[in-house]
Amino acid sequence: MVAKATPLAIARRQRLLTAMAAAGIDEIVAYGNGWQSDYLRYVSDFGILEGHGIAVIAADGTTELFLDNATDTERAEVETAGIAVTLCGDIARAVEARLDRVANHRLAAAPRRFLPAWLAAAERTFVIEDGTALLDRLLMHKLPAEIDAIRRAAKIADDAYGEFIKAVMPGRRQYEIVADLEAYLRRRGCPDNFMIIGSGGKDVFGMTPPSERRIASGDLVTTELTPAVDGYYVQICRTLVAGKATAAQTSAFAIYREALEVGIAAVKPGATAADVARAENDVFRKFGLADYVTSKYTRVRGHGIGLFCDSKPHILEDVDTPLEPGMALIIHPNTYHPEVGYLVLGDAVLVTETGVEVLCGTPRELFEVLT
Amino acid sequence: MRRGLIARSRTELPDAVFEARLGRLRAAMRGLDALLVYTNNTRPAAVSWLTGFIPYWSEALLAVPRDALPVLVVALTFRVKPWIERTSRVADVIHAPRVGIEAARVIARHRTDAAVGVVDFDHLPAGIADDLCEAGPRLALSDASGLFATVRAPADPAEIMLAARAAAVAGSALSRIEPHDSACAIVAGVEGDARRNGAEEVYVAMAPDLARDRRLVRIEGEPMLGRRFAVRASVAYKGSWVRRTVTVDRDCAATDGAQAIFTGAIAHLPSDGALSQLSSFLVEGCRIADPLEALMGSSVAAPCPPVAGAVVSVQASIDVDGLPVLLGAPALVGASGATASIFP
Numbered sequence: 001m002v003a004k005a006t007p008l009a010i011a012r013r014q015r016l017l018t019a020m021a022a023a024g025i026d027e028i029v030a031y032g033n034g035w036q037s038d039y040l041r042y043v044s045d046f047g048i049l050e051g052h053g054i055a056v057i058a059a060d061g062t063t064e065l066f067l068d069n070a071t072d073t074e075r076a077e078v079e080t081a082g083i084a085v086t087l088c089g090d091i092a093r094a095v096e097a098r099l100d101r102v103a104n105h106r107l108a109a110a111p112r113r114f115l116p117a118w119l120a121a122a123e124r125t126f127v128i129e130d131g132t133a134l135l136d137r138l139l140m141h142k143l144p145a146e147i148d149a150i151r152r153a154a155k156i157a158d159d160a161y162g163e164f165i166k167a168v169m170p171g172r173r174q175y176e177i178v179a180d181l182e183a184y185l186r187r188r189g190c191p192d193n194f195m196i197i198g199s200g201g202k203d204v205f206g207m208t209p210p211s212e213r214r215i216a217s218g219d220l221v222t223t224e225l226t227p228a229v230d231g232y233y234v235q236i237c238r239t240l241v242a243g244k245a246t247a248a249q250t251s252a253f254a255i256y257r258e259a260l261e262v263g264i265a266a267v268k269p270g271a272t273a274a275d276v277a278r279a280e281n282d283v284f285r286k287f288g289l290a291d292y293v294t295s296k297y298t299r300v301r302g303h304g305i306g307l308f309c310d311s312k313p314h315i316l317e318d319v320d321t322p323l324e325p326g327m328a329l330i331i332h333p334n335t336y337h338p339e340v341g342y343l344v345l346g347d348a349v350l351v352t353e354t355g356v357e358v359l360c361g362t363p364r365e366l367f368e369v370l371t
Numbered sequence: 372m373r374r375g376l377i378a379r380s381r382t383e384l385p386d387a388v389f390e391a392r393l394g395r396l397r398a399a400m401r402g403l404d405a406l407l408v409y410t411n412n413t414r415p416a417a418v419s420w421l422t423g424f425i426p427y428w429s430e431a432l433l434a435v436p437r438d439a440l441p442v443l444v445v446a447l448t449f450r451v452k453p454w455i456e457r458t459s460r461v462a463d464v465i466h467a468p469r470v471g472i473e474a475a476r477v478i479a480r481h482r483t484d485a486a487v488g489v490v491d492f493d494h495l496p497a498g499i500a501d502d503l504c505e506a507g508p509r510l511a512l513s514d515a516s517g518l519f520a521t522v523r524a525p526a527d528p529a530e531i532m533l534a535a536r537a538a539a540v541a542g543s544a545l546s547r548i549e550p551h552d553s554a555c556a557i558v559a560g561v562e563g564d565a566r567r568n569g570a571e572e573v574y575v576a577m578a579p580d581l582a583r584d585r586r587l588v589r590i591e592g593e594p595m596l597g598r599r600f601a602v603r604a605s606v607a608y609k610g611s612w613v614r615r616t617v618t619v620d621r622d623c624a625a626t627d628g629a630q631a632i633f634t635g636a637i638a639h640l641p642s643d644g645a646l647s648q649l650s651s652f653l654v655e656g657c658r659i660a661d662p663l664e665a666l667m668g669s670s671v672a673a674p675c676p677p678v679a680g681a682v683v684s685v686q687a688s689i690d691v692d693g694l695p696v697l698l699g700a701p702a703l704v705g706a707s708g709a710t711a712s713i714f715p
Contacts, residue, residue: 033411033413033414034372034412034413035372035411035412035413035428035429035430047589049413049574049589050413050574050605050661050662050663051413051661052413052494068661068664068665069661069663069664069665070653070655070665070668070670070671071576071587071603071605071614071653071655071663071686073670074586074587075576075586075587075588075589077586078584078586078588079588079589087665087670087671087672088672089665089671089672089673089675090493091494092493092494112497112498113496113497113498113499113501114496114497114498115496115497116493116494116495116496116497117492117493117494117495117496117497117499117500118492118493118494119497120497120500121497175375175376175566175567175569176566176567178374178375178566179375179562179563179566179567180563182374182562182563182566183559183560183562183563183566184559186555186558186559186562186563186575186590187555187556187559188555189555189590189591189592189593190591191589191590191591193374194372194374195374196374196427205450205453206450206451206454208377208427208451208454209373209374209375209376209377209427210374210375210376210377211376211377211378211457212376212378230591295448295449296449296450297450299448299450309372
């Protein structure tokens with residue numbers, strides 16, 4: 001089995017090399033692990049699961065991948081194309097030996113703050129600049145082939161939410177529902193997903209990994225589903241009621257739907273992340289819910305999506321990142337509502353030349369699961 | 372990112388287990404005022420061994436003062452505090468976006484020039500190391516990996532019990548493989564079964580056609596399966612990770628001989644003498660923060676043999692009738708002089 005570089009990986013690498021040349025950088029050092037894997041994937045096209053990984057790409061495109069996990073190393077040998085893969089017991093010292101050879105070159109790391117401390121220490125013979133911003137720009141502004149993968153992931157996200165509705169029923173435990181979803185995604189050939197869940201009423205303040213809690217009649221059941229295709233994550237957030245929705249739940253949900261709609265309407269080239277967050281939050285303020293758009297009750301009002309499921313820019317009122325065509329985002333005014341509990345609703349969108357394209361097709365409803 | 376069951380069972384992990392582990396650690400902290408242990412969802416093992424805390428996302432530092440209760444400094448938001456308290460055993464949880472800054476302050480409050488051991492210091496994220504120095508300029512930081520590894524090495528009864536449960540979950544999932552299913556259906560079946568049985572996480576890998584390539588990969592899309600293929604389930608249960616690998620022959624060719632060779636070779640652990648006679652092998656176990664660190668193997672340049680009483684996962688490739696048979700199972704390395712045994 002010998003992998004062939006995909007057109008997507010080739011396009012990404014060419015774009016990276018162009019950006020490196022423009023910035024005068026000789027080598028990029030990209031760090032990744034199973035949590036923060038996007039920089040490493042951009043450079044090496046490897047989706048790391050276990051241990052640390054560092055990819056070094058030179059200005060001529062030569063790429064080396066250093067991994068400290070044996071099974072991931074074997075996987076990388078098969079799943080990547082045209083790069084040298086090395087298993088090392090101490091990844092910091094292995095990469096140091098590689099960089100010592102080019103100590104007089106201009107080196108930049110992304111994300112530098114995650115590099116092993118020993119490798120970034122001042123005692124080394126080389127200096128590693130922070131190249132995070134350079135990679136962030138590439139990660140945020142998607143190529144056509146990246147957008148194609150995102151569209152395919154959005155379709156799977158919609159289908160998966162349909163499966164989620166089927167999996168929820170009173171008496172089932174949260175982790176059993178998630179197990180069904182993950183099995184569904186694997187059957188579809190989708191290797192990865194990020195997913196959290198919540199169930200209950202006013203006692204629920206957010207979503208977490210699944211617990212042993214059983215779904216009860218009347219529960220609000222929230223989820224954030226984030227399947228990945230070719231490494232690109234797309235998210236959808238929806239809420240359902242295990243039973244018939246109450247008037248309070250229906251009324252509260254209408255606020256979230258309005259916030260999502262105005263948030264999406266605010267997405268256009270030239271607007272900022274802050275503009276979108278403000279549009280969403282103003283709806284809550286209008287309904288006397290200003291406290292519930294603060295960090296006490298909610299984290300972000302959306303975020304970038306792509307090779308990481310929680311990319312930049314974060315949609316917050318103090319983030320002035322301008323939106324540009326080719327950026328993919330999830331807009332989700334998720335927060336706690338004092339009368340019914342935690343509610344979520346969010347759609348993935350793409351910033352276009354003229355405005356916005358919604359990628360999710362699932363109706364923006366408060367779904368009811370009637371038994 | 373974790374999306375399986377994360378829950379604490381006081382039957383499986385009673386307070387006394389954590390007290391005993393902390394006690395052993397503190398006893399070994401000679402010359403140190405405090406210990407710092409980093410965790411994220413790929414390097415969770417050291418902190419979960421001490422507290423049960425497993426970050427499904429983000430990162431944290433556990434500060435263990437020698438004479439005070441441990442404090443967990445997490446980058447997760449305050450809203451997650453009840454979940455952390457439900458799923459782990461930590462005296463105090465502090466939420467801060469820059470965990471290094473806050474952890475240094477926690478320790479410096481006791482003593483500004485404290486001697487602080489940092490577990491796996493060399494691989495701590497550089498940003499956190501910088502923050503520790505910024506907020507605790509007089510703290511004397513040193514690497515405490517050796518200290519931690521020594522204390523943690525032999526598995527206690529609770530760890531053995533969790534590994535046995537993880538092994539059973541993996542075994543059940545792999546036993547459901549239908550040889551003539553598609554690759555995606557097999558992966559879905561294994562993963563779904565493991566998660567429904569309470570797995571915290573499961574990674575399924577396949578070698579779809581052993582006649583072509585014996586390496587195990589993650590399945591994306593729908594590859595064709597050959598006559599003989601292999602499936603590996605890496606399963607976590609409440610912080611304990613194991614790997615199991617099975618080979619399926621669609622023509623029902625017997626692979627029992629390979630199983631006997633594999634079992635016999637494992638019995639000699641911690642010696643790799645018998646395993647090294649096989650086509651390839653890998654022994655993994657938890658020393659510090661990686662749940663499954665390569666300890667010995669055909670491609671491991673600097674072996675670090677497991678100690679007596681450690682839980683390990685062993686994988687091997689054995690040629691039968693000109694085709695490889697891949698096998699893998701977790702095992703308990705025997706006490707000095709005793710035979711190592713595979714978890715059922």
